Amino acid sequence: MIKAVRGTRDLLPPETQLWSFVEAKVREVMRAYNFQEIRTPIFESTELFARGVGEDTDIVAKEMYTWEDRGRAQSDQGQSLTLRPENTAGVVRAYIEHKLWDRGLNKLYYIGPQFRRERPQKGRYRQFFQIGAEVIGPSTAGSESPARDAEILEMLATLLDRLGIQGWNLELNSVGCPADRASFNLALKMALEPVVGQMCADCQRRAVTNPLRVFDCKVPGDQPIIDRLPRISQFLDEGCRKHFEDVQEILKSVGVPFILNDRLVRGLDYYTRTAFEFTHGALGAQNAILGGGRYDGLSEALGGPAAPGIGFAIGEDRLVMSLAETAPDLALKPDVYIAPVGERLNAEAARIARELRREDLVVELGDGNFRLTKSFDAAAKLGARYVLFVGENEVKSGMFALKNQQTGEQVSVPRAELAAWLRSSK
């Protein structure tokens, strides 16, 4: 049997209803904040991710689906292509390529599949879905303003609330400018040197390969040591400090709760200032449902103009998962099950189904060959609210028997009023 490949999966009803629900809410909220949708290609040149995500990141170094193109055209030959592992690089590429600043497009969102070749785990797949948004543009357009950071965070809080996600936490930090981080990194290395020998094996390795990761350590014995390490907050220059304070002030004024977490860090050079994560318990080790931050240097890193930006990405798989526990029953249920009484009435039943569907009702059409008891069973299984009889008597009299499946109550309704009746009784 051919199966879905490792780390990919089929999303089946009724779960797909939940996905649709989430995406509809996202579009609704994005619209209120005047974000517009962008769809970028699902694969790009490998170079984009190497430069946009970073050569040295694990994503680029070992988690990408990369292959060599073999097109006919000379220019296609041997070009290295990659399934997108995230969507920010693609959006910024499009921003530069189409000079979106000239069109006043600086608030964009996307929903779509991304690909990373990681070991699958709950809530972590090789094809996964992200919902994200980016504010990007020349600083004269206000894209560098702390107001944008706060707006995005407030929007996310609104989205999670509207989705009915309970108990989320917003963790917030500022990672400063590249210069701030360079001096912080230096101080961190110096501070680690005398104490690293007392730390866990993982930290000893991190201290060499990626000192920032030491802050992620969960080993209890290491915590006192980590608590005494320098923090990025001590290295912020005046501009970054002010920016971060302004973001916090706006958040407080709009009533979005947050937790300062000065262990929250980002490794890449063009990440700047605000960094954040929304976490949610009951997701196991993968407790972050979304994350994001500023990337004021990204456009330039990709050869574009200076264009400060801030964005986020939501792990849709995880979001749906955390929603599934509390979500109401979203399975699609027909408003009415039409039961033709006898094969000869199939045609008439089809006409009525067509009329009702045109009125935006959810209609399941039965079969005149079914015995009536079987029609009832079928209607019950589907959860139909009503059963409509289409028999000789009804066609002759023009009055149709309509039975409420829950109450057992049965009424006789003129054909022309069927749709109105079904709608009004919703």
Add this chain to the structure above:
RNA sequence: GUGGGAGUAGCUCAAUCGGUAGAGCACCGGACUGUGGCUCCGGACGUUGCGGGUUCAAUUCCCGUCUCCCACCCCA
């Protein structure tokens, strides 16, 4: 990529010491062609994840492999 656990019917799970594979739910048909989800009867349920080995005999023991789950690594 590393470590651990698990794979038996569509689903949830059983199968004694190694002795030819079972239940409930769900599914299909009938009793039952103008009024219900009940009931009764019948049906299909399977390459025991896959491959190899040991054995007269493997769901069971051994090896390999695949997939999922948990964690690590890492990350939006």
